[in-house]
Amino acid sequence: MSTESTPAxxxxxxxxxxxxxxxxxxxxxxxxxxxxxxxxxxxxxxxxPDAKSRLSYIARLTGEAAEKVLNSVDQAKAQHDHxxxxxxxxxxxxxxxxxxxxxxxxxxxxxxDVEQASRQVDGHLTEIMMAQDFHDLTxxxxxxxxxxxxxxxxxxxxxxxxxxxxxxxxxxxxTHEPYVPALDGPVVNAKDNPDVVSNQSEVDDLLASLGx
Amino acid sequence: MSxxxxxxxxxxxxxxxxxxxxxxxxxxxxxxxxAEDGVVALQKLxxxxxxxxxxxxxxxxxxxxxxxxxxxxDEKLKHLPVLMVTAEARKEDIxxxxxxGAAGYIVKPFTKATLEDKVNHILTKxxxx
Numbered sequence: 001m002s003t004e005s006t007p008a009x010x011x012x013x014x015x016x017x018x019x020x021x022x023x024x025x026x027x028x029x030x031x032x033x034x035x036x037x038x039x040x041x042x043x044x045x046x047x048x049p050d051a052k053s054r055l056s057y058i059a060r061l062t063g064e065a066a067e068k069v070l071n072s073v074d075q076a077k078a079q080h081d082h083x084x085x086x087x088x089x090x091x092x093x094x095x096x097x098x099x100x101x102x103x104x105x106x107x108x109x110x111x112x113d114v115e116q117a118s119r120q121v122d123g124h125l126t127e128i129m130m131a132q133d134f135h136d137l138t139x140x141x142x143x144x145x146x147x148x149x150x151x152x153x154x155x156x157x158x159x160x161x162x163x164x165x166x167x168x169x170x171x172x173x174x175t176h177e178p179y180v181p182a183l184d185g186p187v188v189n190a191k192d193n194p195d196v197v198s199n200q201s202e203v204d205d206l207l208a209s210l211g212x
Numbered sequence: 213m214s215x216x217x218x219x220x221x222x223x224x225x226x227x228x229x230x231x232x233x234x235x236x237x238x239x240x241x242x243x244x245x246x247a248e249d250g251v252v253a254l255q256k257l258x259x260x261x262x263x264x265x266x267x268x269x270x271x272x273x274x275x276x277x278x279x280x281x282x283x284x285x286d287e288k289l290k291h292l293p294v295l296m297v298t299a300e301a302r303k304e305d306i307x308x309x310x311x312x313g314a315a316g317y318i319v320k321p322f323t324k325a326t327l328e329d330k331v332n333h334i335l336t337k338x339x340x341x
Contacts, residue, residue, distance in 0.1 A: 126235075126238065126324055129231055129234055130231065130321075130323070130324065132227050132231060133227070133228060133231060133320060133321050133322075134321075135225060135227040135228070136223070136225040136227055136228040136299070136320065137299055137320060137321065139225055140270060140299060183269060183270045183275065183300050183305070184300060184301075184302055184305075185270055185299055185300070186299040186301075186320070187299075187301045190301065195302055195303055195304070196301040196302050196303065197301045197303060197306065197319060198301070199319070200318060200319055200322060200326050203301075203306055203317055203318070203319055206303055206306055206307070207306065207310055207317065210307060210310065212310040
C-alpha cells in the first residue's frame with residue numbers, strides 16, 4: 001500500500017486536522033469549565049510568569065555566585081604566585097649570604113609579606129564560602145517552582161481521569177507531596193514590592209523606627 | 213567570657229549551617245552545634261545548655277517563628293537570645309519576629325560583617341560581652 005499523498009488529500013487532511021484540533025480545544029474548554037477547573041487554569045496562567053521570574057532569579061544568583069568564586073580564586077592565586085616567587089627569591093638570598101639577608105631586612109620584609117598575603121587569601125576563602133549561600137536561596141525558589149509544576153501535573157491527571165471514556169481504566173499515579181515552604185522565601189523582585197525590604201539597612205531602619 | 217559561649221545554628225540547608233558556623237568560628241565563637249529544623253533545635257535546647265540561637269525561619273516541621281514562640285514560652289529557655297537569619301524579607305515578618313522577642317533579624321544574603329555586628333551587638337546588650 002502506498003503511503004504517498006496527493007496535494008488534494010494533504011489539503012483535506014490539513015483541514016481535517018484543523019477541525020479536529022478545534023473540536024479538541026472546545027472539548028477541553030467545556031471539560032475544564034464543567035469540572036470547575038477553568039479558574040485553576042487562570043491561576044496557572046498567572047503563576048507561570050512568576051515561575052519564569054523565579055527561574056531568572058536562580059540563573060542570576062548562580063551566575064553571580066560563580067563569578068564571585070572565580071574572581072576570588074583569581075585573586076587568591078595571584079597572591080599565592082607572588083608568595084611562591086618571593087619564597088624562591090628570599091631562598092636564593094639566604095643561600096648567597098644569610099647574614100646579609102637578615103641584616104638588610106630581606107627576611108623580615110618577606111615575613112611581613114607572607115603575613116599580609118595570608119590575611120588576604122583568608123579573605124578570599126571567606127568570600128568563596130559566602131558565595132555558597134546561593135544553594136539555600138535558590139533551593140527555596142526551586143521548591144516553589146517544582147510545586148507549581150506538580151500542581152499543574154496533578155490537576156491534568158485529575159482531568160484525564162474524570163474525562164476518560166468509561167471503558168478506559170485510568171489509575172491516578174501515586175504522588176508524593178514535596179515540601180513547600182509556607183512563607184514567601186527569597187524576594188525575587190524587591191524593587192516592585194513596597195511590602196518587602198531589599199537589604200539589611202532597611203531591616204535595621206524598620207526595627208529602629210519601631211523602637212526595637 | 214564571650215568566646216566560650218555556645219551557639220545553636222538552625223537551618224534546613226546544611227550549606228547555610230556550615231557557612232554560619234564557619235563565620236562564628238572566624239569571629240572567635242568556636243563552640244557551635246546545629247539543627248535542621250525547629251523540632252530538632254528544641255530537643256537540643258532542652259537537653260543541653262546553649263547561650264545563643266541563630267535561626268532560619270522557613271523550615272519544615274517547625275519553622276523559625278514557631279521555634280521562637282516555643283523558646284519564649286519555656287521558662288528555662290526564654291532568656292536565650294534568638295537571632296533570625298532568613299530570606300523572608302516581608303516587613304510584617306520582620307515586625308512579627310521583633311514582637312515575638314527575636315533579638316535581631318538578618319536578611320539573606322548577608323555578609324560576614326553583618327553577622328559579626330549583630331551577634332556582638334546582642335551580646336553587649338545582654339551583658340554577655
